[in-house]
Amino acid sequence: AAGVIQSPRHLIKEKRETATLKCYPIPRHDTVYWYQQGPGQDPQFLISFYEKMQSDKGSIPDRFSAQQFSDYHSELNMSSLELGDSALYFCASSFRGQVDSYTFGSGTRLTVV
Amino acid sequence: DQQVKQNSPSLSVQEGRISILNCDYTNSMFDYFLWYKKYPAEGPTFLISISSIKDKNEDGRFTVFLNKSAKHLSLHIVPSQPGDSAVYFCAASTNNNDMRFGAGTRLTVKP
Numbered sequence: 001a002a003g004v005i006q007s008p009r010h011l012i013k014e015k016r017e018t019a020t021l022k023c024y025p026i027p028r029h030d031t032v033y034w035y036q037q038g039p040g041q042d043p044q045f046l047i048s049f050y051e052k053m054q055s056d057k058g059s060i061p062d063r064f065s066a067q068q069f070s071d072y073h074s075e076l077n078m079s080s081l082e083l084g085d086s087a088l089y090f091c092a093s094s095f096r097g098q099v100d101s102y103t104f105g106s107g108t109r110l111t112v113v
Numbered sequence: 114d115q116q117v118k119q120n121s122p123s124l125s126v127q128e129g130r131i132s133i134l135n136c137d138y139t140n141s142m143f144d145y146f147l148w149y150k151k152y153p154a155e156g157p158t159f160l161i162s163i164s165s166i167k168d169k170n171e172d173g174r175f176t177v178f179l180n181k182s183a184k185h186l187s188l189h190i191v192p193s194q195p196g197d198s199a200v201y202f203c204a205a206s207t208n209n210n211d212m213r214f215g216a217g218t219r220l221t222v223k224p
Contacts, residue, residue: 041216042202042217099206102212104156104157105156
């Protein structure tokens with residue numbers, strides 16, 4: 001069965017550069033969530049989208065922005081990268097926000113040097 | 114604020130014995146609880162869940178217990194197998210589907 005696809009799997013950027021992470025949800029899933037997991041930390045909710053509209057906002061820095069497109073894929077744009085942005089970024093998708101349908105991608109590991 | 118807490122970062126058990134992973138929460142509005150399992154280089158995968166109207170849910174070797182008065186839930190794995198070795202995340206949500214995760218517990222099952 002198709003899963004949540006995240007690209008790239010790994011990304012290395014320098015400080016002050018920008019990065020774009022992509023997430024392709026499971027077919028028919030209309031809700032996308034972004035989480036950030038720093039080293040030794042629990043996953044922190046960043047932002048979510050339902051039917052291409054922002055549905056909830058967590059601890060997402062102002063330097064980050066995200067959107068969901070007509071095909072339901074989502075992109076997380078990160079600007080003015082800092083060393084502390086190095087983390088594993090998970091995307092999850094669900095059908096109409098139903099918690100039981102939550103499915104995570106494998107994550108994108110971002111390293112800022 | 115950390116609303117979901119897993120105070121044991123790691124747990125080691127012998128194959129065939131019981132593994133008990135614990136989770137505490139502070140937000141009394143949480144009404145749905147989930148456990149996720151995560152292998153290295155993979156995203157978390159759903160394992161088992163429980164609604165706040167229940168105190169126990171069982172699925173094969175996995176059982177989740179919920180104690181609402183103590184704001185505590187636990188995951189029991191019986192019997193533990195080496196393939197169960199992974200990081201286990203506890204998660205809780207309110208009816209608006211806002212999910213909060215614990216920091217995870219790394220379970221090692223020794224053959």
